[in-house]
Amino acid sequence: MFSNPELKAIGEKYEKTVAQVILRWLVQRNIILLSKSVKKSRMKENINIFDFELSKEDMDKISEMDKKESSFFSHYDPSIVEMIAGLHQ
Structure with a gap:
């Protein structure tokens, strides 16, 4: 995400x-x-x-990038949620 060229370009626009x-x-x-x-x-x-x-144009452009899912882990995978929550022993 932090190396996304479109986000970098938007950042450069606003410094x-x-x-x-x-x-x-x-x-x-x-x-x-x-x-x-x-x-x-x-x-x-x-x-x-x-x-x-x-x-508004930049807001829309970023919204279109939103995949509606975590970039880090799936909140829908019970084994990952248990591991993160410390429930898995």
Whole structure:
């Protein structure tokens, strides 16, 4: 996701990182987000998303990329959910 050329191009347009573009897309969709980082520089980057607004065209372009599934793991696979939740012993 962070190396997606379309997201990179949108980021360059606004002089923002891909992460900032994604976070801003979520905010503009009224989705509550919880970002996590232990690095101070990334914490600053994550909060610095309120000085720009994505155009409708860019919002739509990003929405079309949304596959409606996790990029990390399937929430529908019981064995993975059990492993992540620490239920599997």
